[in-house]
Amino acid sequence: MRQPQTRIVNDETMYCFWNRVDNPGEIWNSENVLMYFLPHLTIQILLIVATTRLMFWILRPLNQPHFVAELLAGFVLNIKVPYLNETIFEELLPTKGLVGFETISYLGIVYYVFVTGLEMNLDSVLRARKKASTIAIVGTLIPMILGCWVYSMIQYTSSEKNEFNTISSYLLWALATSVTSFPVVAHILSDLKILYTGLGRVALTSATINDFINWAMFVLCIPILSSGEMGIMPVILTIVFILLCYFVIRPPLNKILVQKTDENEWDLYQLSYVIIGVIFCAMVTEFIGTHSAVGALVFGLILPRGKFTEMLIEQSDDIGSGYLAPLFFASLGLRSKIDQIVQRGNFIRDIVFLLMIISTKIVSTIVATRFYGMPVRDSMALGMLMNTKGILSLIILNIGFDRELLGQEAFSMMVVSIFIMTIIVAPIINAMYKPRARYEQNKLRTIENLKSDSEIRIMVCVHNARQAIGIVNILEACNGINVSTLRVFAVQLVEMKGRSTALLLAHLEQQPTSLQTEPQPFDQSSDANNYTSNHITNVFEEYASNNANTLVENLLAMSSYSTIHKDIFNLALEKQASLVLLPFHKQNTAEGTLEIFETSYKDLNQNVMYEAPCSVGIFVDRGHHSSLFKTNMSIIMIFIGGPDDREALAIAWRMSKHHRTSLTMVRLLLCGKVAEVDSSANNEGQGLLGAVLDSGKQRELDEEYVGSFRLKAVNNEDTITYAEREVHTSDDIPQVLNELDRGGFDLYILGHGKGRNSLVLSNLLDWADCPELGVIGDMLASNSFGSNSSILVVQQYGFGGVEFKKSCCSRKANSNNDDLESLFPKVE
Template identity: 70%
Template sequence: MDAEEIARLSDAKLIDCYLNRVDNPGNIFNSENVLLNYLPHLFIQIFLVVVATRVMFGILKPLHQPHFVAELLAGFMINIYIPIMDDTPFGMALSAKGILGFETISQLGVIYYVFVTGLEMNLDTLLRARKKASTIAIVGTIIPMILGFGIYFLVEKSIIKNGEFNKISAYLLWSLVVTITSFPVVAHILSDLKILYTGLGRIALTSATINDFINWAMFIFLIPLIINGKRGIVSVILTIVFSNFCYFVLRPPLNKILEEKTEENEWDLYQLSYVLVGVIACATVTEFLGTHSVVGALIFGLILPRGKFTEMLIEQSEDIGSGYLAPLFFASIGMRSRVVPILHENLFLAIYIMILLICAKIVSAIIATRFYGMPIRDGMALGVIMNTKGILSLIILNIGWSRKVVSGEAFTIMVFSIFFMTVVVAPVINVMYKPRVTYEQNKLRTIENLKVDSEIRVMACVHNVRQAIGMIHILEAWNGTNVSPLRVFGLQLVERKGRATALLVAQIDQQQQSSSLQNGLQSGDQLSEKNNYSSNHINNVFEEYSTNNANTLVENLVAMSSYSTIHKDIYNLALQKQASLVILPFHKQNTAEGTLEVTDPGFKVINQNVMQDAPCSVGIFVDRGHHTSLFKTKMRILMIFIGGPDDREALAIAWRMSKHPWTRLTMVRILLCGKVAEVDSKGYSEGGGLLSTILDTEKQKELDEEYVNSFRLTAVNNEDTITYAEREVHTGEDISELLNELDKVGYDLHILGYGRGRNSLVLTNLLEWADCPELGVIGDMLASNSFGSNSSIFVVQQYGFGAVDFKKSHCIKAKCQNDDDIEALFPKAE
């Protein structure tokens, strides 16, 4: 083809081609120079997609939208049709040369994305799923598929202009897309909305998992038939044989090798690349068998071991896989969709079709939930959640478009419907379902205000096994009785990075542990045999504690979210479980030298966020490493009382612990006199909240006197294991000397209040010098390495006295330096 013929055909708009100049004379490399003619176009397009995706995600982040919505919207924006220009604004960048390479790399992205989806799925869920979730998933597949046939008939008669697409394959493909629910996207939305661990969240996530598994099974069986007709039966049979080979033959030796190398920490990036090569190999096999390359990637992800290896693999490959490769596929789908012309010509009809598509899942969810007596509102909310689409729906549409099973009009309508259905899920659920309204009646729960015969509910939060072992040290001091039992909720806090990895695993663990508690089974040992990683070790620690302590029940929970928002999960779980106290681990841990060193700065941020707006009392536990069981030795506890609601709550906890037969409690009341007792009225009124404006200094003293006298008359006079003492302090140096004197006795645990309501000018100013303000003034000093204490510390904040604002500066440092007592009183913590 010469240049004149190319110009003639281009003017006639018959074909779109470009000059192919041969740079390599060899038969194999008989093509253009890739580095000069293809790579620059590909680089520009990838750069354009990545920038557009990041911008869209930043805009949609406050709306709790998943990544794939931003990626799809970026594709829409890049390829948006402008009638005045009769082209897209980035038409020059979207050249044919670059698109070829762009589409090829995007297929690598979708293969990796599906592989990670396989890692996130767990086939055991199908065996342990409850009837309610299974019914919702099955009904949510059958009814939308039936309605999908009718909806496509409307699309085919009213929008599709070319009759050649009127095939049974198109009906099947369209209906299959309608039935899809993506559980990774559902988990992301539920986690961001902080309803993942509610009743609705658990049902929605389990139903979405089962629905997603059914959709993948239908994909394997139907897509070969849709594409190849009767010849597709051979592809289905061969794919099933390959799946059985991978699961029963390849999986056992492969898992053994991977687990051994993981336990020995022998992995590096070069060795991990072999795993990704395995993904491509399995994808190639299923593509050759006539199914699709993503099926092989999914199978390979399903057969790999869960736990530490999976977390490590995703962490190492997250950036390049989900950060750069996967968005290219979503963007390519968006670039194929000419939304503006379709909506301009058939706007009202397109809206009507989208409403029908949304109603298909909602109707099925309402029908299924009515069998179990669930409210219609919850059924509608489940239906909206089950409308969440993901990558599988786009893969199916991409196959239909590429193989000319569906028309461009039907493709665009469905892509935009998928985008719209997923976008509206978060805002609608946020309006329909608000857990705080449900649990509002359970507020004002504190240890001080609980009745003597009430069950005490404590939520113990941990990040790792070491913190769990240390948390048992303080939980053992609580005395569960037949009249007043103790219920402990062991909450493991897991940071979510990137995709919703292990969210499903956490949900399954909760169901297993609840079942084991009811049946008296020691499922923790069974779990550790299957998955030897931190989550199961933590479960075992709490379950062993429950076994060794009478009148104590333990329930293991998991909260997975980003550290910046995980405190909201703690709020919701504390409300749901009606906890009276939340115990948080200190962000520093004890070393072999006896000093405290920072474990993770993010832990400190979590503790401060929880204290700002917790729905119950909060305690921070500074573990000094004394992990001897109370059944082997007695625990000596020192309670330091100065005054205020936090100290009264701390005294209530110490009082409860004193009833344990193996504890010895000493309460020392520090009386502020002289300069230390100067009133700080301004700080008191501003920092205390609503209650501080009502209770003045004298009222606080009256409450303190009343509670301390009750403790002395009831506890001290009737127990030989409880002692009480009063000490006066007149200056800041007196407080420092007194604390040093008390610490020399060698107590195992110090219990004290955070310090709100003390109304002392000196103590208020000292808070500005605190290295760890979440511990309060006295707690910060005791936790300082320069203080040299070997005792564990438990700092308590009582609910109902206003939130603590750690970001607000209470005084200027230069002003604090004018007080001669400041620098001498508390040395800075290292």
């Protein structure tokens, strides 16, 4: 509309028009997004993420999953503090600005559920045994029935009983009560280092089945609960969409993705198309009337597992799990009016209802496990693990609150119960299964204390097939006694990066558990991890097939290398192993020298030696992979003294009974200054007299054991010889070793050196490049020494582990490398 106006300027008349445009579109009359909503959204995201990181740091000693810290952050920001909320939080989290905040948080839901789909393994659900399936089904149905009863009690005593007393409200509450979160259970088990126990494997399998059932019920029930009879059509369309994705889209999509992954053609720009696919599938299911989370879950389920999944999660997990997902969990905390529950003053009523909500899942799991004779402690622990909640239960509550199927009181009470029942699981189970207390019960689990006809249990830890092939020679040599059984637990060590739960479950399904009577074959997949697992498994199975008195069980430990030694401890305890064999962190090259293969292996070996629950052996493989059935093996055992050397002699003694093995035992006699006692090797307060007494006791034990060996073995076996060498100075040690190495032995067996109490040897150990091998082992493994023999270094359990001063030793070794090399002449 135009309204003409006249103005006179410099005696001239000018006509001006004022233009006004009326547009019925409301978007054009809204506020400037860049001026208000975007700055507030940025501040809100930073506030939520910072608070979440702080809560996670506080809860980290309790082994809590991330979503607990994220939910707690919402509770903390929602606390009504006088003056503080009015001046700070109401400025940072205004009601008007939370609209955009919650909109962005839905992207967090979509991504989080997508990753959950990547972590779920449908094959494990289809192959599940009767025990896990029964626990999962009973753990779903009984909590639903009990949940409806608890909700009726809450409604009966609530002021909202007439408004939300509907069938949809009851069913929605029952669904939220029956949920078990598989990713959260996996996280707790992994952090507590009980993932590879019988309890851990049953819990993980049952949680996977329970999670799958819950998602299926979510797809079928939510549209009907929201729309009544009109919700049948969304259910049908959703089922059609799922079938279309799985049978039509999945085969060609997987072929393309696997091919591009094998050829390493992915970059960040191309990975963005995957995220677009997630959003598109979420949009489709939202459009047909189900929920956007269903589309994200389906897209995650149809993508290929293995290398592609790991790469995708590693590249996108920071933005998804680090920034978007916390927004959703925190928004639920902000929605929960905990202060209103507290102000009513019905503490006893609320506590009773919270206990009833928490106990439904635990009671149902105990009922199911009692039919299988599971101990009460394991049943309680399994019930608490199955009681952990996650993203699905919170999505259900969020839908019920948004669509006015649940009231504020019931919503807040359930969110609080989910928080409580998840946060208490890890501390209680950790207290129930005190690992350190269990270590103290097995101080005599050594090879030395086993009878000659007793079954020997050896746990072998390997990272790749080459290490497995080399270490099989040690097992073959230990298998020389036909009257006793050798039980081998072959553990593949896999580093877990990011959220590799799908790969984790796939491996666990292939391990023999209480649900399986024999090892299952590995799934023949094209990815590198499965290929390596197949190769390692085949190596040990072939070895077992050629030995009538040998039993092999293939296992897997997947964790970060900084904590994987705890998994090794728990497996060794569960399997009652007497010896743990570990590969050296250096690998033999074509030139015959040892080069560092993986530095993290060294720290892992030292962590195991520090507090292992049984004896430990570190194997330095020089690449002699010929089988003992085809070639004789010549072994030399160097004995100085102490418990480690006695354990090494016990192993060599057992190997000497193999019909294709010859053993030479050389005892180094310390004389003069070399025999001086190191008083600092004992506990403080004992002084020099304590060191002398301890040395005398060790010498007495050494003489007794060596005397028994000479009487029973040397005098009765033609393939066993005994010799002695005197050592007067530290310079005599490398000279004696050079002389012995001319014998061309295939394997050295040594003790690490704990309990020798020799001042000279203790000083030499401070300069060692690889202190985990001890003084003699470090010399023999040096490239300057020039030996072609493999080395087995043994540490006996029961006398305390070795505490390695990594920074000091490494600095000294590097700065004095020339001095160390000067001890040995170069071998051409």
